[in-house]
Amino acid sequence: MALPNPDPCAGDVLGAYLRAQATAFLRGLRLHEESGADAAESTEAARVLRGAARRIRSSLVTFRPVTETAWADGLRTELAWLSATLSDEHAYAARLNRLLDALHRLSGAPGVPAPRGAARSALTVGSARAAALLDRQLSLARTRAHSATLQALGSARFHAVADAVAVLASEVPLDRIAAAGRTDDVLVPLAAQAADRLAEAAGALPLVRAAHPYNAEALVDDEQQDAPWHRVRSLLHVHRYAQEALAADVTRLTAAGEALDRHRDAAEAAAASAAAARTPRIAPATAYALGVLHADQRHEVEAARYAFQRIWQRAGEPTGAGAGTTAAAGAGA
Amino acid sequence: MALPNPDPCAGDVLGAYLRAQATAFLRGLRLHEESGADAAESTEAARVLRGAARRIRSSLVTFRPVTETAWADGLRTELAWLSATLSDEHAYAARLNRLLDALHRLSGAPGVPAPRGAARSALTVGSARAAALLDRQLSLARTRAHSATLQALGSARFHAVADAVAVLASEVPLDRIAAAGRTDDVLVPLAAQAADRLAEAAGALPLVRAAHPYNAEALVDDEQQDAPWHRVRSLLHVHRYAQEALAADVTRLTAAGEALDRHRDAAEAAAASAAAARTPRIAPATAYALGVLHADQRHEVEAARYAFQRIWQRAGEPTGAGAGTTAAAGAGA
Numbered sequence: 001m002a003l004p005n006p007d008p009c010a011g012d013v014l015g016a017y018l019r020a021q022a023t024a025f026l027r028g029l030r031l032h033e034e035s036g037a038d039a040a041e042s043t044e045a046a047r048v049l050r051g052a053a054r055r056i057r058s059s060l061v062t063f064r065p066v067t068e069t070a071w072a073d074g075l076r077t078e079l080a081w082l083s084a085t086l087s088d089e090h091a092y093a094a095r096l097n098r099l100l101d102a103l104h105r106l107s108g109a110p111g112v113p114a115p116r117g118a119a120r121s122a123l124t125v126g127s128a129r130a131a132a133l134l135d136r137q138l139s140l141a142r143t144r145a146h147s148a149t150l151q152a153l154g155s156a157r158f159h160a161v162a163d164a165v166a167v168l169a170s171e172v173p174l175d176r177i178a179a180a181g182r183t184d185d186v187l188v189p190l191a192a193q194a195a196d197r198l199a200e201a202a203g204a205l206p207l208v209r210a211a212h213p214y215n216a217e218a219l220v221d222d223e224q225q226d227a228p229w230h231r232v233r234s235l236l237h238v239h240r241y242a243q244e245a246l247a248a249d250v251t252r253l254t255a256a257g258e259a260l261d262r263h264r265d266a267a268e269a270a271a272a273s274a275a276a277a278r279t280p281r282i283a284p285a286t287a288y289a290l291g292v293l294h295a296d297q298r299h300e301v302e303a304a305r306y307a308f309q310r311i312w313q314r315a316g317e318p319t320g321a322g323a324g325t326t327a328a329a330g331a332g333a
Numbered sequence: 334m335a336l337p338n339p340d341p342c343a344g345d346v347l348g349a350y351l352r353a354q355a356t357a358f359l360r361g362l363r364l365h366e367e368s369g370a371d372a373a374e375s376t377e378a379a380r381v382l383r384g385a386a387r388r389i390r391s392s393l394v395t396f397r398p399v400t401e402t403a404w405a406d407g408l409r410t411e412l413a414w415l416s417a418t419l420s421d422e423h424a425y426a427a428r429l430n431r432l433l434d435a436l437h438r439l440s441g442a443p444g445v446p447a448p449r450g451a452a453r454s455a456l457t458v459g460s461a462r463a464a465a466l467l468d469r470q471l472s473l474a475r476t477r478a479h480s481a482t483l484q485a486l487g488s489a490r491f492h493a494v495a496d497a498v499a500v501l502a503s504e505v506p507l508d509r510i511a512a513a514g515r516t517d518d519v520l521v522p523l524a525a526q527a528a529d530r531l532a533e534a535a536g537a538l539p540l541v542r543a544a545h546p547y548n549a550e551a552l553v554d555d556e557q558q559d560a561p562w563h564r565v566r567s568l569l570h571v572h573r574y575a576q577e578a579l580a581a582d583v584t585r586l587t588a589a590g591e592a593l594d595r596h597r598d599a600a601e602a603a604a605a606s607a608a609a610a611r612t613p614r615i616a617p618a619t620a621y622a623l624g625v626l627h628a629d630q631r632h633e634v635e636a637a638r639y640a641f642q643r644i645w646q647r648a649g650e651p652t653g654a655g656a657g658t659t660a661a662a663g664a665g666a
Contacts, residue, residue, distance in 0.1 A: 106553055123607075126624075213546030214636030219629060220439055274456075277621045284620035288610045291459075291624020296552060299632055303547030 010186035011179025014063050015172040017245040018056060022169035025052035029162060032153065043090075046149070050086045053079045056168070058241040062194050066186060068173035075168075078161045085152045091268070092142035098269045099134050102296050103127045103289065126289030133276050133286060183246070191242040198235040202312060205232060210305040211313065218302035219295060226267050229305065233260035252311060259308035266300035273297060343519035344512025347396050348505040350578040351389060355502035358385035362495060365486065376423075379482070383419045386412045389501070391574040395527050399519060401506035408501075411494045418485045424601070425475035431602045432467050435629050436460045436622065459622030466609050466619060516579070524575040531568040535645060538565060543638040544646065551635035552628060559600050562638065566593035585644060592641035599633035606630060 028048030035041035057079040060072040107127040152158055167173070178186055205228055209215055218225070240253040276282075277290040361381030368374035390412040393405040440460040485491055500506070511519055538561055542548055551558070573586040603626075609615075610623040 105549070108553060126620075213639060214632070216438070216629075216632070216636075219632070220441060277617070282617050284610070284615050284617050287459075287617035287620040288624040288627075291621040291626075292628045293624075294621075295625045295628030295632070296549075299547070299549070299552070299628070303549075306546060 008183055009179065010063075010066050010181050010183050011172075011174045013183050013187055013247075014059065014066050014179070014245060015174065018059055018168055018172045019170075021052045021055045021059070022165045024048060025056065025165045026162075026169055028052060043093075046086055046090060050083060050090070053083045053086070054237065055241045055244070056165070057083065058238045059245055062238060062242045063187060063190050063245070065190065066175055066178045068175060071164075071173045075161070075164050078157070078164070082152070082158065082161055085149055089142055089145035089149050092138050092145055094265060095269050095272055096134060096138040096142070098265060099138070099273060099293060099297075100131055102269070102293055102300075103131050103134075106292055106296060107289075123289055123292060126283070126285035126287070127293075129283060129286040130276070130289035130293065133279060133282065133290075134272065137276055137279075138272065187246060191239075191246055194235070194239045194242045198232065198239045201228065201232045201235050204228060207309045207313065210302075210309040213306055215302065218305060219298045226263075226301070229260060229263050229308075230267075233257065233264055236260060252314075256308055256311045259304050259311060263301055263304035263308065266297045266304060270294050270297035270301065341516055342512065343396075343399050343514050343516050344505075344507045346516050346520055346580075347392065347399050347512070347578060348507065351392055351501055351505045352503075354385045354388045354392070355498045357381060358389065358498045359495075359502055361385060376426075379419055379423060383416060383423070386416045386419070387570065388574045388577070389498070390416065391571045392578055395571060395575045396520060396523050396578070398523065399508055399511045401508060404497075404506045408494070408497050411490070411497070415485070415491065415494055418482055421478035422475055422482050425471050425478055427598060428602050428605055429467060429471040429475065431598060432471070432606060432626060432630075433464055435602070435626055435633075436464050436467075439625055439629060440622075456622055456625060459616070459618030459620070460626075462616060462619040463609070463622035463626065466612060466615065466623075467605065470609055470612075471605065520579060524572075524579055527568070527572045527575045531565065531572045534561065534565045534568050537561060540642045540646065543635075543642040546639055548635070551638060552631045559596075559634070562593060562596050562641075563600075566590065566597060569593060585647075589641055589644045592637050592644060596634055596637035596641065599630045599637060603627050603630035603634065 025048075028045050028051075031048060032042060032045035035045050057076045060067060060076040060079075064072055104127075107123050206217070209217055236253065236257050240250050240257055243250050243253060273290050273294040277287050277294070282290075358381075361378050361384075364374060364381060365378035368378050390409045393400060393409040393412075397405055437460075440456050539550070542550055569586065569590050573583050573590055576583050576586060606623050606627040610620050610627070615623075
């Protein structure tokens with residue numbers, strides 16, 4: 001049994017991670033080509049593609065000095081374009097599911113004996129119409145996004161991205177000198193910078209408030225209030241992928257990221273509900289159901305902040321430069 | 334310095350409590366007569382009257398065997414009538430305040446820089462109209478309740494109640510034999526029965542669920558779901574007044590009762606919002622704001638359950654027969 005190299009160089013570690021992600025990307029692409037009309041397979045293919053594209057792009061940003069920078073900067077721009085295109089369709093579909101599930105929950109599941117609450121009936125009347133309205137609006141948006149995805153995947157621009165990723169799968173263009181350095185000297189400090197940016201942004205969040213359940217702060221929806229949380233979500237994902245590259249344990253980061261994903265999804269679902277309520281000539285019962293739904297999703301936003309704060313504070317301290325040290329230990333294991 | 338009697342008889346303890354409450358009742362009545370057109374004084378007078386009436390009635394129920402029962406049963410029926418009459422006006426006023434405060438909070442306070450959330454504008458449009466609608470509906474109900482209160486307070490029936498309470502203020506009609514017993518032997522077991530009824534009802538509540546913040550259980554409003562909580566609220570007040578009579582510490586019971594008061598108020602406010610949404614020919618924006626408001630108040634219901642559960646579980650165990658023992662110690666102090 002060969003023991004793993006206890007002190008691999010930066011190029012080996014980053015190269016192995018990028019090659020693995022590039023391979024995943026190509027697998028997703030093959031899956032997509034083979035999926036044909038199978039919606040489930042096509043969804044899974046898009047999920048794999050999105051995940052790999054995000055990880056490659058994030059690594060090219062965090063570990064930029066270790067790569068051949070001109071090449072890395074170009075690929076990362078193209079991956080950003082691809083990610084944005086791929087995520088739209090998924091986002092609309094997920095938003096519609098989230099809203100329909102919430103309406104279903106709020107108006108009571110069928111099969112369950114109907115309760116006699118006074119408000120229930122008002123909600124039952126409106127929720128079916130609200131569901132139909134949201135379905136119409138979001139399905140239309142999703143269909144448009146689907147066409148845009150198909151068009152993108154057939155474009156010369158995409159083929160160039162796929163070619164670049166294929167190169168990455170076999171040989172990662174690295175900066176020779178930086179790549180020859182020790183992981184601890186090269187990758188760990190770069191990952192620590194990502195951790196620091198995250199720690200700073202997370203430290204500015206109103207976490208004390210969020211730790212107080214039912215603070216009702218998120219119920220007033222307000223893009224300005226949400227923005228810092230969305231920013232922490234992005235930084236958290238970047239930090240997580242950097243730690244993944246260093247083979248560190250990302251369990252807590254994944255859970256924290258999921259809470260902030262839920263935060264963003266609920267905020268966007270609430271906005272979609274508010275937007276639907278501005279449709280001209282809707283019935284009052286429909287508007288009422290959309291109001292309930294909007295508040296329900298803002299409640300989810302608040303719940304997600306609470307969940308994030310629980311995960312984040314549990315570690316005792318923000319994930320700062322110290323995390324880099326832990327990650328280095330993880331990378332050596 | 335005379336030390337307090339370390340072992341007072343049941344009649345002394347119950348008599349002192351009932352006399353104090355009867356005196357408070359008469360003070361409230363005098364305050365009401367003097368208040369004239371002063372709304373603040375009249376409100377305060379009604380508050381004092383309600384509080385004293387509730388305590389007298391509750392004590393006559395819990396400690397019934399220690400009283401002259403025929404007299405006690407008659408007075409308690411009349412106090413129930415009076416309490417119901419007095420509480421209506423207060424309830425409508427409080428409900429309107431609660432709903433207007435919530436609308437104000439949800440649509441953003443004036444003076445605060447207007448956030449740019451997409452849903453905000455939809456809510457601002459509707460919330461002013463929703464506020465006007467609720468104001469109209471609940472003010473009408475309150476005015477009717479006010480007339481009913483004035484009519485009740487001028488009635489022969491009320492004068493008979495006031496006379497009975499005046500008797501109580503000087504001499505409490507007690508059962509001679511029971512009243513001569515030791516507090517520990519007579520009052521404490523009766524108070525323990527009230528505690529047991531409460532512990533049983535509270536034990537049947539879904540407290541584990543309520544301990545999970547943001548469980549979203551209360552968002553679906555449902556009278557059947559609320560009913561057990563309302564019942565615990567009533568039993569809690571009865572238990573608390575019994576402990577008050579025994580001069581026990583009721584800090585925790587008061588806090589728990591306040592949480593359940595909030596639970597009931599929010600549930601009724603949510604129902605009022607849903608009822609307003611059924612007004613014919615309202616604008617969609619109004620209905621939307623009422624939907625948001627309804628969900629907000631159901632969120633408050635859930636928050637109140639969480640708060641109650643925190644207070645209730647903090648003691649480590651339900652307030653059962655053991656509380657009677659503590660209370661006895663308290664009464665002797």
